[in-house]
Amino acid sequence: MAQYKLIHWNLNGKDVETMVDVRASLTDVLRNDYRMTSVKKGCEVGECGACNVIIDGECFNSCIYMAVWADGKHVRTLESLLGPNGELSDIQQAFVDEAAIQCGFCTPGFIMTAVEILESGKLYSDEELRKLLSGHLCRCTGYQNILQAVKKTMYRRLGKELPAE
Amino acid sequence: MVVGKSVTRVDAYDKATGRAKYTDDLCDKSALVARIKHSEIAHGFVKSVDTAAAEAIPGVVKVFTCFDVPDVPFPTAGHPWSTDPHHQDVADRLLLNRHVRYYGDDVCVVVAENEVAAAQAERAIRVEYEELPFVLDVQEAMKPDAPQIQENFPGNILGHTSVRKGDYEKAIQEPGLIKVEGWYDTPTVQHCHIENHICYAQMEAGRIIVTSSTQIPHIVRRVIGQALNIPWGKVRIVKPYIGGGFGNKQDALYEPLCAWLTYMLGGRLVKIDCSREETFVSNRVRHAIRSHIISWVRPDGTFAARKLECFSNQGAYASHGHGVNAKGMNAFPQLYPCDNVECDSYTVYTNRPAAGAMRGYGIPQAMFAGEAHIDDVCKAIGADPIDFRRSHVMPQGYVDGFSKNENYYDTFNQVMDKGLMLSDFRRKQKEYANQTGPVRRGVGMALFWYNTAVWPISLESSSCRMVLNQDGSIQMQTGETEIGQGCDTAFAQMAAEALGIPVEDVHPVSTQDTDVTPFGTGAYASRQTYIGGFAIKQTATLLKERILRYAKELTRQDVSLLDLRDGKIVRTSDGRELMTLGELATEALYSLEHSEHLTAESTYQIKNNAYSFGCSFAEVEVDIPLCKVKLLNLVNVHDCGTLINPQLAEAQVHGGMSMAIGYGLSEELKFDAKTGKPLNNNLLDYKLSTFMDHPDLTVDFVENAEPTSPYGTKALGEPPACSGAPAIRNAILNATGVAVDRAPVTPHILFDRFTEAGLL
Numbered sequence: 001m002a003q004y005k006l007i008h009w010n011l012n013g014k015d016v017e018t019m020v021d022v023r024a025s026l027t028d029v030l031r032n033d034y035r036m037t038s039v040k041k042g043c044e045v046g047e048c049g050a051c052n053v054i055i056d057g058e059c060f061n062s063c064i065y066m067a068v069w070a071d072g073k074h075v076r077t078l079e080s081l082l083g084p085n086g087e088l089s090d091i092q093q094a095f096v097d098e099a100a101i102q103c104g105f106c107t108p109g110f111i112m113t114a115v116e117i118l119e120s121g122k123l124y125s126d127e128e129l130r131k132l133l134s135g136h137l138c139r140c141t142g143y144q145n146i147l148q149a150v151k152k153t154m155y156r157r158l159g160k161e162l163p164a165e
Numbered sequence: 166m167v168v169g170k171s172v173t174r175v176d177a178y179d180k181a182t183g184r185a186k187y188t189d190d191l192c193d194k195s196a197l198v199a200r201i202k203h204s205e206i207a208h209g210f211v212k213s214v215d216t217a218a219a220e221a222i223p224g225v226v227k228v229f230t231c232f233d234v235p236d237v238p239f240p241t242a243g244h245p246w247s248t249d250p251h252h253q254d255v256a257d258r259l260l261l262n263r264h265v266r267y268y269g270d271d272v273c274v275v276v277a278e279n280e281v282a283a284a285q286a287e288r289a290i291r292v293e294y295e296e297l298p299f300v301l302d303v304q305e306a307m308k309p310d311a312p313q314i315q316e317n318f319p320g321n322i323l324g325h326t327s328v329r330k331g332d333y334e335k336a337i338q339e340p341g342l343i344k345v346e347g348w349y350d351t352p353t354v355q356h357c358h359i360e361n362h363i364c365y366a367q368m369e370a371g372r373i374i375v376t377s378s379t380q381i382p383h384i385v386r387r388v389i390g391q392a393l394n395i396p397w398g399k400v401r402i403v404k405p406y407i408g409g410g411f412g413n414k415q416d417a418l419y420e421p422l423c424a425w426l427t428y429m430l431g432g433r434l435v436k437i438d439c440s441r442e443e444t445f446v447s448n449r450v451r452h453a454i455r456s457h458i459i460s461w462v463r464p465d466g467t468f469a470a471r472k473l474e475c476f477s478n479q480g481a482y483a484s485h486g487h488g489v490n491a492k493g494m495n496a497f498p499q500l501y502p503c504d505n506v507e508c509d510s511y512t513v514y515t516n517r518p519a520a521g522a523m524r525g526y527g528i529p530q531a532m533f534a535g536e537a538h539i540d541d542v543c544k545a546i547g548a549d550p551i552d553f554r555r556s557h558v559m560p561q562g563y564v565d566g567f568s569k570n571e572n573y574y575d576t577f578n579q580v581m582d583k584g585l586m587l588s589d590f591r592r593k594q595k596e597y598a599n600q601t602g603p604v605r606r607g608v609g610m611a612l613f614w615y616n617t618a619v620w621p622i623s624l625e626s627s628s629c630r631m632v633l634n635q636d637g638s639i640q641m642q643t644g645e646t647e648i649g650q651g652c653d654t655a656f657a658q659m660a661a662e663a664l665g666i667p668v669e670d671v672h673p674v675s676t677q678d679t680d681v682t683p684f685g686t687g688a689y690a691s692r693q694t695y696i697g698g699f700a701i702k703q704t705a706t707l708l709k710e711r712i713l714r715y716a717k718e719l720t721r722q723d724v725s726l727l728d729l730r731d732g733k734i735v736r737t738s739d740g741r742e743l744m745t746l747g748e749l750a751t752e753a754l755y756s757l758e759h760s761e762h763l764t765a766e767s768t769y770q771i772k773n774n775a776y777s778f779g780c781s782f783a784e785v786e787v788d789i790p791l792c793k794v795k796l797l798n799l800v801n802v803h804d805c806g807t808l809i810n811p812q813l814a815e816a817q818v819h820g821g822m823s824m825a826i827g828y829g830l831s832e833e834l835k836f837d838a839k840t841g842k843p844l845n846n847n848l849l850d851y852k853l854s855t856f857m858d859h860p861d862l863t864v865d866f867v868e869n870a871e872p873t874s875p876y877g878t879k880a881l882g883e884p885p886a887c888s889g890a891p892a893i894r895n896a897i898l899n900a901t902g903v904a905v906d907r908a909p910v911t912p913h914i915l916f917d918r919f920t921e922a923g924l925l
Contacts, residue, residue, distance in 0.1 A: 031189075038184075141355070
């Protein structure tokens with residue numbers, strides 16, 4: 001039988017309390033209780049990365065993260081990136097500008113990993129970026145324009161000039 | 166001119182913010198959850214089903230078994246319906262099947278109040294089978310003593326078609342011919358769109374409404390009508406944004422079952438949400454095709470005669486059936502014309518998952534075999550692969566008698582010229598000519614040929630509706646579906662151009678709803694930009710005529726002197742802007758003299774088709790002791806006519822190249838020979854290529870305007886997936902001298918081939 005537990009956590013900057021089924025994944029709670037439709041289900045076993053969110057500054061596949069573990073944690077989804085008047089963040093705008101979005105299903109997960117990469121404040125090589133982003137599967141883009149979007153935003157944030165191809 | 170510009174996708178903002186709504190995002194959380202019990206044997210009959218334990222689980226609403234479903238076989242292929250019974254798709258499956266024909270067939274379905282109860286109940290069902298022998302290999306299935314899979318197809322042959330030209334037997338008697346023969350195998354692969362197939366159904370006012378992740382809403386409506394034996398007007402399909410399709414969702418998947426469940430449960434809301442494991446096995450896969458090619462070559466390189474036999478593994482149900490293999494076969498005599506040709510293609514039932522449409526529709530298989538073979542011919546006669554292709558490939562001016570397609574330009578040479586330059590092919594070819602070490606590099610290439618759309622095999626038509634708003638903007642609806650490829654944006658550009666309004670003023674209605682969307686058959690055959698263009702242009706012309714007629718009433722100027730440019734009514738004789746379209750539209754709606762809602766709608770039937778062409782150039786590094794291939798570079802060059810949106814076109818090509826990389830090097834759905842059980846139906850064990858497996862992808866275009874299209878465009882959706890894998894295979898041949906006879910070229914295959922070749 002279902003057992004429930006009250007968790008106290010912070011979702012996208014706001015303190016919340018949620019009664020969660022102890023068997024529920026964080027994906028389920030984000031989608032069903034909070035209607036965070038950016039959190040996508042592609043495999044539900046941690047293979048595809050579509051459900052990726054940032055928990056206390058680190059990326060996790062929320063489908064294999066039990067909702068009860070979020071107790072006391074700060075969870076960020078793609079919805080947190082938007083400005084008060086609907087402005088896109090720089091990384092979202094880069095995905096738009098670079099045509100890094102096609103069907104759009106893997107996009108939110110990718111963008112949140114990009115946020116983790118960008119917030120590290122480090123400059124990565126293409127090879128390092130490919131490795132850091134490899135937890136996400138995409139069948140539409142061949143990853144090419146996603147790499148460009150992340151790379152260009154990384155250089156812009158670091159105030160450096162993008163090296164010529 | 167907005168056609169030809171890299172306009173930002175109309176759905177980019179919504180997708181970048183997570184607001185774009187996909188099927189699961191729209192489904193009310195009160196939905197009952199349906200879960201399917203799949204067969205755990207590869208072939209047999211269900212003798213009995215014990216559902217008592219499942220029904221006793223709290224939360225279970227109902228369990229339906231294969232003994233409960235209507236005995237109405239139905240077809241599932243996403244083809245336009247044919248009113249000619251001889252051209253209709255094969256109807257060979259029921260909603261649930263007593264005769265189970267593959268490991269993963271649909272036997273029972275549980276409906277429960279929540280996912281946990283549904284999952285527990287599915288596991289609690291006990292099925293008793295009478296097991297039968299099964300067969301997984303296509304040629305084994307053609308043997309006289311093979312297990313019989315479909316009652317109406319003795320011998321398991323679903324389809325066999327042929328091409329005969331000249332006299333093959335006589336031609337091969339010519340003295341001095343060199344015979345080059347090869348067998349080429351391509352694997353069973355899956356589409357792996359990141360959103361699994363999902364649908365939900367409910368009833369309203371006595372009709373069934375299904376919301377589905379599909380490429381083909383109007384076709385799915387018809388199939389549900391057929392499967393449930395109810396009038397087609399009793400069914401309504403809604404198609405929201407979908408997370409990729411690539412042909413898998415060009416089939417009626419679980420929509421008919423979901424529709425039947427709501428019908429059986431008093432119209433309650435029921436959802437079927439496939440797991441990734443189910444998507445791999447119980448949706449559709451790409452046909453594994455085995456090709457046998459013999460070329461009889463004169464010492465000067467000309468072909469005296471050629472022969473092709475191709476055997477396509479259909480799996481357990483017909484789905485798209487023989488059309489896939491037939492399309493691949495028909496590319497063979499066209500790509501390298503020869504006076505004496507014999508081709509035979511067989512599509513054969515086996516006890517594997519049903520194969521359907523997948524990006525390329527037989528052409529990736531045909532190009533792997535055909536283009537690998539061309540390099541084998543070059544090796545046999547000592548010819549250069551580029552020079553050989555230049556001399557023997559389909560020439561400018563070639564016309565196919567059946568489709569009436571014409572090669573209007575010297576496209577093949579043009580795309581090869583660009584590919585050679587971008588890949589630095591000639592320099593690398595020289596540099597890699599005499600390698601001896603354990604790690605060797607090589608370059609290879611392959612061409613492809615692709616038909617746009619399905620005429621004259623099948624219907625090609627498109628419909629469009631435009632509705633003018635008070636501010637001079639329009640809503641535009643078509644039956645053609647956005648599945649990630651960007652057609653909504655391309656269509657908006659076309660409409661803006663044809664009508665004479667800013668592209669921002671075109672609001673494409675992305676969702677198809679068969680109650681309100683004009684008829685169109687959907688996303689397949691790389692048809693939509695080509696086919697949709699006709700209906701959009703025609704409808705825009707109609708709307709513009711109505712707008713200008715109304716403008717005459719307001720401006721007193723003759724219609725022949727009026728035009729709509731950039732959203733303004735312009736007098737063409739002096740270029741004066743008389744009023745904005747917004748002013749006109751507002752007056753037209755609210756006028757006390759003559760109120761009119763300015764709209765237009767039309768259907769355009771297309772009786773043309775168009776060749777789309779291109780090539781891939783690959784560079785690899787092969788570690789011979791490790792049997793490992795690293796792809797260093799991949800270049801694709803396409804002629805898809807005039808580009809509507811260059812940035813989106815390039816992005817589309819990236820995706821196809823990615824699929825070709827997996828096809829060439831890593832992807833294969835494997836089956837246990839002893840049980841027929843799929844072995845790697847998950848994204849961990851099925852090696853979909855990741856970010857790490859890709860080099861930088863290089864894309865270029867040759868823009869030869871397609872004369873039959875109002876926008877000069879032709880196929881681009883599927884073509885990028887067609888030539889990458891054989892280019893990689895040919896690069897491995899160039900690096901090592903080893904001609905691999907199958908895809909994917911994995912270390913397991915290379916170990917055997919390198920051992921045979923004495924490299925290990």
